[in-house]
Amino acid sequence: MKSIKIKPIGIVHNNVDLDNKPDNWFDVVSEIRVYSKYKKGLYRLSKFKRIIVIFHFHKTNYTHYRLHPRGNPENPIRGVFATRSPHRPNKLGMTEVELVSVRGNIIKVRGLDALDGTPVIDIKNGDK
Numbered sequence: 001m002k003s004i005k006i007k008p009i010g011i012v013h014n015n016v017d018l019d020n021k022p023d024n025w026f027d028v029v030s031e032i033r034v035y036s037k038y039k040k041g042l043y044r045l046s047k048f049k050r051i052i053v054i055f056h057f058h059k060t061n062y063t064h065y066r067l068h069p070r071g072n073p074e075n076p077i078r079g080v081f082a083t084r085s086p087h088r089p090n091k092l093g094m095t096e097v098e099l100v101s102v103r104g105n106i107i108k109v110r111g112l113d114a115l116d117g118t119p120v121i122d123i124k125n126g127d128k
């Protein structure tokens, strides 16, 4: 099997780490600082209300192929591909979030369930 090389386009900055994760991420505001070489690609992003952020779960290095969703033993066991667990083979997360603002290379979003320091792989227009 061929491997695929992917380089992050930026990094998430917020005040959430593994020790202080909220139960609910809806109100968490994060900044995505896009590396300057990709800034051109943000042209007219600000006209959208929602964007899709694809990111790397960089703080995990193992895979659970079968698990209780949300780590709750009351949830019947599922295969990893039937969950949104970060502990998956390719460690990719994907969340649609509210776009708050775009200033230069800094995108402010609300509702991104990614920890501080998370590498961002891609951003897409999320308006329907």
Ligand SMILES: C[S@@+](CC[C@H](N)C(=O)[O-])C[C@H]1O[C@@H](n2cnc3c(N)ncnc32)[C@H](O)[C@@H]1O
Pocket (backbone or CB within 6 Å): 021, 056, 057, 058, 059, 060, 084, 085, 086, 092, 093, 094, 095, 113, 114, 115, 117, 118, 119
């Ligand atoms: C259940 S995943 C869902 C992510 C996304 N909404 C999705 O569906 O792909 C969200 C959880 O991943 C964990 N997480 C977020 N960023 C991470 C990172 N950089 N490394 C490891 N775990 C992370 C946090 O525990 C967070 O609550």
